[in-house]
Amino acid sequence: MKPLIYNGQPIAASSILKKVNPFQHLAQSTLESIIAKSEIRQFPKGIYVFRQGDPSLQALFVLVSGSADITVLDKQDKEVLVSKRQELEFFGEMVFFSEDCYPASVQAATDLLCIVIPNALFETELSRTPGFANAFSRILAERMRTVYQSLISVTEQTNMALDRPMRRRVADLMSAPLVTCHLQDEITVMAKQMTAHAVSSLVVIDEMGQPRGIVTERDLVGKVLAHDRCQEGLTAGDIMAKNCLTVAAEAFYYEALLIMVKHKVKHLIVIANQKLSGLITIRDLIISRSTGALAIVSSIERQDTVDGLVKASAEIDKILQALVEERASSQEILQIITEFYDRLTQKVIQVCEQEMLTEGYGPPPVAYSWITMGSSGRQEQFVKTDQDNGIIYDNVPPDKEEAVIIYFQLLAEKVVESLLRCGFAKCKGNVMASNPFWCRSFNGWRETINAWVDKLDPENIRMMTIFLDFRYVYGKKTLCDLLRNFVTRSFQKSGTVLLFLAKDDLSHRIPLTFFKQIITEKTKEHRNLVNLKSAACVHIVDCLRIFSLREGIVETNTFKRLEKLAKKRVMSEEENELLENAYETLMMLRIRQSLHQLSVGQQPDNYLNPNELSKRDKSALREAFIAADRLQNLTGHAFYAFIG
Numbered sequence: 001m002k003p004l005i006y007n008g009q010p011i012a013a014s015s016i017l018k019k020v021n022p023f024q025h026l027a028q029s030t031l032e033s034i035i036a037k038s039e040i041r042q043f044p045k046g047i048y049v050f051r052q053g054d055p056s057l058q059a060l061f062v063l064v065s066g067s068a069d070i071t072v073l074d075k076q077d078k079e080v081l082v083s084k085r086q087e088l089e090f091f092g093e094m095v096f097f098s099e100d101c102y103p104a105s106v107q108a109a110t111d112l113l114c115i116v117i118p119n120a121l122f123e124t125e126l127s128r129t130p131g132f133a134n135a136f137s138r139i140l141a142e143r144m145r146t147v148y149q150s151l152i153s154v155t156e157q158t159n160m161a162l163d164r165p166m167r168r169r170v171a172d173l174m175s176a177p178l179v180t181c182h183l184q185d186e187i188t189v190m191a192k193q194m195t196a197h198a199v200s201s202l203v204v205i206d207e208m209g210q211p212r213g214i215v216t217e218r219d220l221v222g223k224v225l226a227h228d229r230c231q232e233g234l235t236a237g238d239i240m241a242k243n244c245l246t247v248a249a250e251a252f253y254y255e256a257l258l259i260m261v262k263h264k265v266k267h268l269i270v271i272a273n274q275k276l277s278g279l280i281t282i283r284d285l286i287i288s289r290s291t292g293a294l295a296i297v298s299s300i301e302r303q304d305t306v307d308g309l310v311k312a313s314a315e316i317d318k319i320l321q322a323l324v325e326e327r328a329s330s331q332e333i334l335q336i337i338t339e340f341y342d343r344l345t346q347k348v349i350q351v352c353e354q355e356m357l358t359e360g361y362g363p364p365p366v367a368y369s370w371i372t373m374g375s376s377g378r379q380e381q382f383v384k385t386d387q388d389n390g391i392i393y394d395n396v397p398p399d400k401e402e403a404v405i406i407y408f409q410l411l412a413e414k415v416v417e418s419l420l421r422c423g424f425a426k427c428k429g430n431v432m433a434s435n436p437f438w439c440r441s442f443n444g445w446r447e448t449i450n451a452w453v454d455k456l457d458p459e460n461i462r463m464m465t466i467f468l469d470f471r472y473v474y475g476k477k478t479l480c481d482l483l484r485n486f487v488t489r490s491f492q493k494s495g496t497v498l499l500f501l502a503k504d505d506l507s508h509r510i511p512l513t514f515f516k517q518i519i520t521e522k523t524k525e526h527r528n529l530v531n532l533k534s535a536a537c538v539h540i541v542d543c544l545r546i547f548s549l550r551e552g553i554v555e556t557n558t559f560k561r562l563e564k565l566a567k568k569r570v571m572s573e574e575e576n577e578l579l580e581n582a583y584e585t586l587m588m589l590r591i592r593q594s595l596h597q598l599s600v601g602q603q604p605d606n607y608l609n610p611n612e613l614s615k616r617d618k619s620a621l622r623e624a625f626i627a628a629d630r631l632q633n634l635t636g637h638a639f640y641a642f643i644g
Helices: 013-017 028-037 119-123 130-151 157-163 187-197 218-223 253-263 282-287 293-302 306-314 317-323 330-358 400-423 444-455 458-467 477-493 495-506 532-551 558-567 573-598 613-638
Strands: 005-006 009-011 039-043 047-048 059-065 068-073 078-084 103-108 112-118 179-183 201-205 213-215 245-248 267-272 277-279 368-372 391-395 437-440 471-474
Touching: 009 039, 013 028, 013 059, 068 293, 112 119, 179 187, 179 437, 187 218, 201 277, 213 218, 213 253, 245 253, 245 458, 253 267, 253 330, 277 282, 293 306, 293 330, 306 317, 306 330, 306 400, 317 330, 317 573, 330 368, 330 400, 330 471, 368 477, 391 400, 391 444, 437 444, 437 532, 444 458, 444 477, 458 495, 471 477, 477 532, 495 532, 495 613, 532 558, 532 573, 532 613, 558 573, 573 613
Parallel strands: 179 201, 245 267, 391 437
Antiparallel strands: 005 009, 039 112, 047 103, 059 112, 068 078, 068 103, 201 213, 267 277, 368 391, 368 471
């Protein structure tokens, strides 16, 4: 092999490769072996090394000198520059291990000199060096983020604010300047201020200028005029709504929406540079959108019958469609849809409690907490799937236990049937509060959890995986919180149960070939399809749950678990980033596929055909599967859960 010229001087190719991240982790003998089996190629300026859509050359291109442009085609087949590669960087990694087509083009911006490394070397010399593998993962994570962004589609920045309402800033939607009054101001003063400034609300501040509440026109009418209290000398402090919440001016539309839905408020005080800046209302959010689908918030609250809630629940599907069309991320979609489903469930329970009163059963005999499990427990339910719910009620004396059980069984049956009418199918495995197994006292749940831990048979492992993502929805929250803390302590003390949970997940591996290609199913019904949920998502959920239990993390959401694990440095920064992007990609593909199936009258089932995806989507999907496979390997090593 001829010597290379680097900075005007002849130099050994292995010495150049040593300067390229992450090849510096390799021994000199390994580098020389790579060079001996690699090729040196030149590409004149303007030449394409490969084009988008070309089959993979199954080689990694390391730039010795020159620079290259990475481009993708937009919807009008125009090339859009998305990245550049400079001297001592590499390209071609996205389909390095596969025969897939390139998701982007690479063109020589200047004359290029490259070391071309065949992928076979990665299956031999390079895979044996952990430091190299970890550093390579970090680079892949960064580039995978770019692939995911293109999965959502290339959008003109100038049209972003109009095309993507969910990405508009609060500062663009709020009313400003903020009109305020003081705690001691009387109602006549407030009325004059509203009239003078042509506003329908005032933010009430204290002597320090800090917000203490909000007074609206409705407060003046409903709390003063309607009760003929004009002569009582009422002040802002007497009639204001005290649950005033704030949002940052730079926050996105969806973040303001999420706060309003979560806390059941219609006004948010906007803070900029630590000062009161403006006010944003639910009306501002509705007006900023063409669909007006946010009316679902008040629609749910207005209902006092199950029939009314059935109609209101149908509107949530429109919100999901709008979020996808506006290219919100899967995290944003899941957060918002979860809040709407929670609000719907809470209202269903309230209506059912009222029915119990009307029918003569009285109010709940003791405090209780309604919990949800599965994807809903993880705040990852984006379409109406099967119910997974339960009840934790306060401990009662033995002589009252039977009456309490009867009451909650009746209530649970009403709630389950009402949720069914709202579109949430009954769980085929009967994991519902209407089943006495999933409706227990606090002590009853503690005993059940101890029994699961003491006897680690397949059935108890199955029960644990269902239960462990439980989350509070309605009632006495402390019951759920206390039980969560008990579960966390119990599992932290038992390394054995974590081992069994790890082995249970690793008994089914990510369907990848030796060369990291996705293996599709061979059955007649699902030939050439892959189930995104069972093939990859479940394994990411399982493995991160196990790590979280070990670390005492009480979060149930997969993204939040990953965030907490990153702070504890349980995994490398590269692994965390790779997994976050992988799960984001998988969830977005599931959401899109589910909406497509619903649009053609099919029931969402998480199956899709990878070969029907665009080249970019297919590449992103494959990288996500590889990341999930790496997580399984990491879990096996961390918990000594090796499956032969």
